[in-house]
Amino acid sequence: MERWRLAEEQRQAAYARDMSLMLAMTPSQFEYTVAALLSRLGYQNVTRVGGPGDKGADVICLDASGRRVVVQCKRYAPGNPVSSPDLQRFLGAMQIHQCEVGIFVTTSTFTKAARDIGEMHRVALVDGAGLVHLGNQAG
Numbered sequence: 001m002e003r004w005r006l007a008e009e010q011r012q013a014a015y016a017r018d019m020s021l022m023l024a025m026t027p028s029q030f031e032y033t034v035a036a037l038l039s040r041l042g043y044q045n046v047t048r049v050g051g052p053g054d055k056g057a058d059v060i061c062l063d064a065s066g067r068r069v070v071v072q073c074k075r076y077a078p079g080n081p082v083s084s085p086d087l088q089r090f091l092g093a094m095q096i097h098q099c100e101v102g103i104f105v106t107t108s109t110f111t112k113a114a115r116d117i118g119e120m121h122r123v124a125l126v127d128g129a130g131l132v133h134l135g136n137q138a139g
Helices: 002-015 019-024 027-040 084-096 112-120 128-138
Strands: 044-048 059-062 068-074 101-106 124-126
Touching: 019 128, 027 044, 027 059, 027 068, 027 128, 068 084, 084 101, 084 112, 101 128, 112 124, 124 128
Parallel strands: 068 101, 101 124
Antiparallel strands: 044 059, 059 068
């Protein structure tokens, strides 16, 4: 059973190397792909929690230092950037889920205002190009 889980995780993480595949996914499939990618990158206890009533969290995990991480996944079309209000809501989600670290992942880009908020609050912002890069890095 463990071998099957690892093979499935590897398959899911491989999707992060292909933007066209990610854009064709449902939001739920995209969340599972990001969760698999984080697991391949060394995050622990990675759990997809997204869905109705998720209170702004799509994935919860632990980083290498054991800190609780909340991840928001937005599968946005190119030309539809993540904006300041998206980041503001995410900061609230970090508080609700009592997480020290936040990662916001999108298939698109971030507006300057969103990048400024992310930098101010030390939220890791992963845009589409960065996501493909991480997918390639994870193998």
